[in-house]
Amino acid sequence: MSGLIEAREIALSFGETPALRGASARIEAGEIVAVTGPSGSGKSTLLHCLAGILAPDSGEVWFGDTRVDTLREAARSALRRDRFGFVFQFGQLVPELTAEENVALPLLLGGTRREAALRHARVLFDRLDLGGLERRRSGELSGGQAQRVALARGLVGEPAVIFADEPTGALDSLAGEQVMDLLVEAARERGTTVVLVTHEPRVAAFAGREIILRDGKVTSPVPDRVPS
Amino acid sequence: MSVPLTLLGLLDREPSHGYDLKRDYDTFFGRGKPLPYGQVYATLGRLARDGKVVISEIAPGSGPDRKQYVITDQGATEVHAWLDTAVEPEPHLQTVLFAKVVLALMTGRPAERYLETQRQLHMQRMRELTEVRRTGPLVDALLADHSLFHLEADLRWIELTGKRLDALAEQVRRPS
Numbered sequence: 322m323s324g325l326i327e328a329r330e331i332a333l334s335f336g337e338t339p340a341l342r343g344a345s346a347r348i349e350a351g352e353i354v355a356v357t358g359p360s361g362s363g364k365s366t367l368l369h370c371l372a373g374i375l376a377p378d379s380g381e382v383w384f385g386d387t388r389v390d391t392l393r394e395a396a397r398s399a400l401r402r403d404r405f406g407f408v409f410q411f412g413q414l415v416p417e418l419t420a421e422e423n424v425a426l427p428l429l430l431g432g433t434r435r436e437a438a439l440r441h442a443r444v445l446f447d448r449l450d451l452g453g454l455e456r457r458r459s460g461e462l463s464g465g466q467a468q469r470v471a472l473a474r475g476l477v478g479e480p481a482v483i484f485a486d487e488p489t490g491a492l493d494s495l496a497g498e499q500v501m502d503l504l505v506e507a508a509r510e511r512g513t514t515v516v517l518v519t520h521e522p523r524v525a526a527f528a529g530r531e532i533i534l535r536d537g538k539v540t541s542p543v544p545d546r547v548p549s
Numbered sequence: 550m551s552v553p554l555t556l557l558g559l560l561d562r563e564p565s566h567g568y569d570l571k572r573d574y575d576t577f578f579g580r581g582k583p584l585p586y587g588q589v590y591a592t593l594g595r596l597a598r599d600g601k602v603v604i605s606e607i608a609p610g611s612g613p614d615r616k617q618y619v620i621t622d623q624g625a626t627e628v629h630a631w632l633d634t635a636v637e638p639e640p641h642l643q644t645v646l647f648a649k650v651v652l653a654l655m656t657g658r659p660a661e662r663y664l665e666t667q668r669q670l671h672m673q674r675m676r677e678l679t680e681v682r683r684t685g686p687l688v689d690a691l692l693a694d695h696s697l698f699h700l701e702a703d704l705r706w707i708e709l710t711g712k713r714l715d716a717l718a719e720q721v722r723r724p725s
Binding site (some may be wrong): 508529 | 563
């Protein structure tokens, strides 16, 4: 039986350099999973393939009953926008927009009216300890605040899955812990699945289990438990 | 954890009865290993014998809890010196794991597997401590943080050793 997200023997090379060499992984709905492994082991590439950002050269990627890797780009883009949320290492906020506009962005792109989108976004500001920062632009936020805004943007569309690529990589320990605390708390409250790429054991320890990559292959066993 | 110095530190705060000292020790330092009353009073007895505490009053009745203990200048000097001295940096990785790795390489056994098994156990412990840190009071969270950083250091050693097993094997195997 399939999990919520599944990679089956996926391979992907960048030019002559193989990044993934037959990687398989299965993630159940509601799980918080850390993708770990040494630098260059293919962690981020696996996350990008699972999230439909990259299409593998071979193998299959599934999200529920949808085969993701064979979707046309427009359909993959819609899937990412409607079902997935993203948090990257450097927040990647749009500098011209205020914090609340940044958070509302996925809703605005999905066609929600501006007022409704901003109203929805503001709810997350208190939840993520960002009250009072709604009108600031990214240049006026600390690293930890900017990353919490990015987390709010990842959560605002109530996605089925949050993909987080080194979400604490640019933060000091305390700010990083706060982002992880909030991410895990929000995910547990909502039953959101989280796929987290990290090279830091302390961050990986927030997840329920690890998917360990070495040289483009998953070395941790694929769990064979059937979802209840 | 030095029980005598910790009790002295608690007495440096204020004179206390043995019962109060035990309660505070268990709350802040016990971490699931409460200090037996016998050890509390035996330690206080030794501190009194050595002139580091004195008994200031004995309430009517019987039993050790009638006594209130007060730190002396000598005791205070000792506890202040202890607090001012940095803790000796200790190698926290179990030497037994290092011994296993070397012995495994010497005898052609799977050293990688020992390291991986240890890594998984460390990660499991880190998950448990992370949950304590997330949900527990600040005292527990800070102690969990301390353990987490040490476990993380062990994991770095495990990772690095894993990459150097071939070189280590060459050094520890006898030439045939």
